[in-house]
Amino acid sequence: MTRNIEEPVPAGVPATGRAPLVGMSLEAMRGMLAALGEPSYRAKQLYQWVYARRSPDFEGMTSLSHGLRERLATTHHLGRPEVGRAQSSADGTRKYLYKLPGGKAESVLMPEPRRVTFCISSQAGCALDCRFCLTALMGFGRHLTPGEIVGQVLTMLDDPAVGELPVNVVFMGMGEPLHNYDNVLEAYRLLIDQMGIGIPPRRVTLSTAGMVPGILRLAKEASRPRLAISLNATTDEIRDQIMPINRKHPIAELLGAAAAMPLGPRERVTLEYVMLEGVNAELVDARRLLGLVRKHDLRAKVNLIPFNPGGGLDYKAPPKEKIMAFHDLLQTAGLSCYTRKNRGRDISAACGQLAVLDGAASAKLDARRRGARPADAPTKPGGPGGDSRSGRGRVAKSKRPAPGRARRAGDRRRGK
Numbered sequence: 001m002t003r004n005i006e007e008p009v010p011a012g013v014p015a016t017g018r019a020p021l022v023g024m025s026l027e028a029m030r031g032m033l034a035a036l037g038e039p040s041y042r043a044k045q046l047y048q049w050v051y052a053r054r055s056p057d058f059e060g061m062t063s064l065s066h067g068l069r070e071r072l073a074t075t076h077h078l079g080r081p082e083v084g085r086a087q088s089s090a091d092g093t094r095k096y097l098y099k100l101p102g103g104k105a106e107s108v109l110m111p112e113p114r115r116v117t118f119c120i121s122s123q124a125g126c127a128l129d130c131r132f133c134l135t136a137l138m139g140f141g142r143h144l145t146p147g148e149i150v151g152q153v154l155t156m157l158d159d160p161a162v163g164e165l166p167v168n169v170v171f172m173g174m175g176e177p178l179h180n181y182d183n184v185l186e187a188y189r190l191l192i193d194q195m196g197i198g199i200p201p202r203r204v205t206l207s208t209a210g211m212v213p214g215i216l217r218l219a220k221e222a223s224r225p226r227l228a229i230s231l232n233a234t235t236d237e238i239r240d241q242i243m244p245i246n247r248k249h250p251i252a253e254l255l256g257a258a259a260a261m262p263l264g265p266r267e268r269v270t271l272e273y274v275m276l277e278g279v280n281a282e283l284v285d286a287r288r289l290l291g292l293v294r295k296h297d298l299r300a301k302v303n304l305i306p307f308n309p310g311g312g313l314d315y316k317a318p319p320k321e322k323i324m325a326f327h328d329l330l331q332t333a334g335l336s337c338y339t340r341k342n343r344g345r346d347i348s349a350a351c352g353q354l355a356v357l358d359g360a361a362s363a364k365l366d367a368r369r370r371g372a373r374p375a376d377a378p379t380k381p382g383g384p385g386g387d388s389r390s391g392r393g394r395v396a397k398s399k400r401p402a403p404g405r406a407r408r409a410g411d412r413r414r415g416k
């Protein structure tokens with residue numbers, strides 16, 4: 001049975017004129033406290049109160065002097081993203097919709113018997129316009145700050161469902177994380193810091209739709225999240241249509257970049273594959289997927305994700321037998337494959353569903369249905385290829401001409 005829960009706003013909601021502590025690095029806290037004449041060990045104490053102990057207020061930070069607590073309360077706040085709405089599903093999935101200044105974002109908590117997974121957002125909305133994704137209908141709002149990204153995790157860590165379970169974090173909610181590279185990497189460093197939040201690096205995964213320059217940059221980081229590629233098609237013809245980023249960075253370039261990622265001894269790149277009936281779910285697609293992995297000598301595993309219906313998109317999931325046949329073909333050929341259970345269907349827990357169901361995107365959906373070509377539509381500043389810190393974005397032109405007037409991928413495959 002579904003419960004709709006009106007969540008209380010978390011303690012420490014951002015207050016005008018005070019600076020956020022969530023999102024601040026230890027180094028930045030040192031500088032801030034040094035300016036107040038405090039010794040450097042105070043920074044470590046404050047950092048641990050914010051991230052390791054998740055103190056909701058300054059009053060409880062008892063290892064700090066009373067005077068410092070009072071002073072900090074006038075200059076800083078401990079606010080996390082304001083929870084506008086949260087829902088719980090019969091299967092235990094919890095979904096949070098955040099009201100942010102100038103946008104909204106969401107995160108999903110998925111408890112399992114031996115772990116809990118947090119799916120978090122990196123942007124309010126998204127510029128990439130994948131055709132099977134509801135977030136795409138919102139368009140691009142803005143990049144989330146490191147504090148807003150980390151704040152989602154802190155909020156969910158306080159959820160009683162987490163308990164002592166190990167936590168996995170996946171950047172797979174709203175937004176393309178590599179489009180907001182600097183803020184996402186800064187948030188990642190805060191998430192894995194063992195002195196603070198302390199999530200093991202191997203438990204953090206970043207999923208990209210295919211921003212190749214970001215993948216190449218990630219490969220040079222001393223510490224980075226695990227890489228997942230949202231692939232979803234095995235030919236450029238199909239991928240061009242369901243993921244317009246493919247016109248800029250086609251499959252060969254994308255998988256080439258993924259294969260060049262230096263991997264740890266037991267690490268593999270995850271290939272996510274949203275299964276769409278009539279588009280990408282035939283055995284011929286499975287064989288091509290296998291061929292691509294072999295051709296690029298990619299150490300990979302595959303996550304099959306049956307399309308989660310809802311929100312008005314004109315796609316549906318393939319029948320169970322088809323998904324199993326696809327899965328078995330890959331597994332039998334030696335490519336490790338996992339078919340994800342659809343979680344939280346009763347609370348519309350697929351990416352963007354909660355926000356879109358609030359009514360944000362029906363105009364764009366109508367335009368698509370009238371046959372408009374979203375990939376060619378003007379995109380706001382801050383689009384892919386832009387500077388994630390400044391927000392001065394630029395939409396890169398396609399290397400290849402866009403296919404002719406957009407037809408649904410399924411139509412083309414059915415030869416219409």
Ligand code: SF4
Nearest residue numbers: 126129130133136175
């Ligand atoms: S699938 Fe991801 S990258 Fe594509 S539009 Fe949705 S949020 Fe953006």
